[in-house]
Amino acid sequence: MEDESYKERKVITIGVVSELTGLTERQIRYYEDRKLIFPERSARGNRKYSFADVERLIDIANKREDGVTTKEIKQEMESKSRKEDRKIRKQMLRGQINARFGVQKD
Template sequence: MDLSQRRQLPLFSIGIVQKLTGLSARQIRYYEQHELVQPARTEGNQRLFSLNDVENLMLVRSLLDDGLNMAEIRKRFERHQRIGHGNNENEPTDAEVYEWMRQEMLESPSPNNNSLFQGDLFRLYRRNL
């Protein structure tokens, strides 16, 4: 079993996730409703969250703290999922990153907006190095 598969194992109950993220059960269910996390279910219908789910919830909380609304967060998650598919290591191509950055700059011209691309700009110039 590789690391990627281990990160997707459903291990944590909602109570543990509450402690790890600082979110209430109601908030967690709300984010699930908006498809920002997709926890597995036991036969008794209990939610079980993976490490990836916990990280997504922590990212949602951080983005909300930064002032983004749910619609903006959903857009970012959808783009991230769309770009992440299609290659072996879930790493987008340079063209996909360039297009995503272009769209993000057009949609949110605010200088205080935290970009998902911090640290990724080098990818556009690495061919010239």
């Protein structure tokens, strides 16, 4: 694990994200409108993105190039996150079982 998780901190302005991804600001804002990306806002209201967001945008850009619609991308995301949820729930369950019946710690 990382001390501060630089990858997730939302600190990058839209102009820099545009340089980093090659997308126009218009596109970046549109993908937010389509619920594909979730920047934070500064006090005044400026969007701030994380490195993880930048990577996701690059991923979106690649899919768009392949003709995948924003709706389909959104659905892929949701299906993936459901899978993740199941995985995590499974891990937690295993943890509980181990806590009661599993090997002794130490």
